[in-house]
Amino acid sequence: MRATVGTVAAGETDALGAFIGRLRFAGGAAATTALALGDRQRFEPPAGERPVVLHHVISGSVSLCGDEVCGIARTGDVVVLPGGGAHSVTALDGSELLTLTLRPDLATLAAMGGLPALLTVCCLSGGEPFVGAVLEQLVREHRGARAGATTLIDRLAELVLASAVRTWAEAGAAGGAGETESVAGRSVALRDPHVARAVEAIHARPGEAWTVAGLARLARSSRSVFAAQFRVAVGATPLEYLGRVRMDRAKELLVPGGPTVGRVAEELGYRSDEAFSRAFRRAVGVSPTQWRRDARPAPRIPTVTATVTSAPAVAAR
Template identity: 45%
Template structure:
């Protein structure tokens, strides 16, 4: 059957996006820095330190993580990836086995893909969509730390396949935000997005971001809004609030320290922006995060 003009018009952008994702994944090589499995009894809490890029795969049972601020529940076969892993907690909702690892990656052509990804994303039902990934994760455990020649190389290549499949599953499930899908289509805009993700506390302006994107102020502002669907200033505010939720949930920094790290001139200005974005104050957000942890450990 010949597709109608309308159907063809809808399919073309989708094919273009998938083609860009293909090209980005083809340029990525991941190095496996650490990997292991742990058994968790129901109610156990594990503190995970910050790292480069971390992932968690639920072999059995169910867990909840506070990564990214809001709690994320993971069941058997789910895969969670943290491209810019801050400190977070893993809470065992029932007896569970969790496979976790740390990756390091670099993208060619100056595009740091992990900085254009969200702080955390889940590929739910990962082994249902990608049934060959379960055995690969088991093989990863056998290769990592082995004494045979090439063990580390084999482990990293297997990890590359697993991480790339997780990104693919995330995109195909419709979970990838629009701003990520469009930004990967323009490396200049992607550089500006990455800069804001990497250093949200910098005093970014349209002019400084335009220089990062190697474009004039007018061209950059128009192109950014066209691709991302929002202005650079509003996007930066959203990035700051995402990271604020994560920092507040970790509980290591005061509200004032979080405000300073994210570039706010005062606690009052930060609290006002946080409440406008989330509907609650920073203190209330932190109390809710603490109560979730206490509820599991009680």
């Protein structure tokens, strides 16, 4: 497939058209998921199956990571995992996600295998106005559960997938992987797997003594390049984002019956209770003790594991 995309770059668009025309699927599923900052959803395909998975970010921004691939997507972006492997989605802020899964036939599975493990298309609905309408109809069909919804979802999902592959191929032909701007005018850092790995590390270990230099090493980048890419991709500096994640975690822990303020401060990497209290008051507006006193025992929804099925999935909220 990489050779085919190269052919498209040379102007032979028939090759891409033939590839899209060969796409065949035997059903699928749709689900919408609402995620708060830091919420993580895990996707596991059934044993022996390799569905094509497509995520559309309805609102907010998310990080997606599989075994060896990572990416960041924001409102309007579409992410395709042609091999449909196990992966996780972590919300970088309050987000809503439409997830489509399609079961390819053997020929389609072989063709999709030539694509990258994770394919991100920035602002697909903005660059292809009809796709925006199709995505909106997909959400309506999923939520409405009307007669024939499953069949319509399958057909509409195929349209979105075909448009995503075409837009991705055209963007590669226009600029290539080394360009700093995407076809939609957004930085390629939005799909930078190294930035996504740093985001995943922050969420996994918010109490670690992270520095910009340390995160840059994890991202296999220089400090200055990493800091610039991170700000474009996430909308905050690395340390600002680390602070947001820590405060979000602190608010979850500071409930009646939960750990002490000192224990929370230690778990989140603060050198003293006083330093943690100052940071908390600055971010939240009240002291940790006041927050705990006003809080109600409301444990956070645990990590969700979604198993792909052939029937429309129930919206997770």
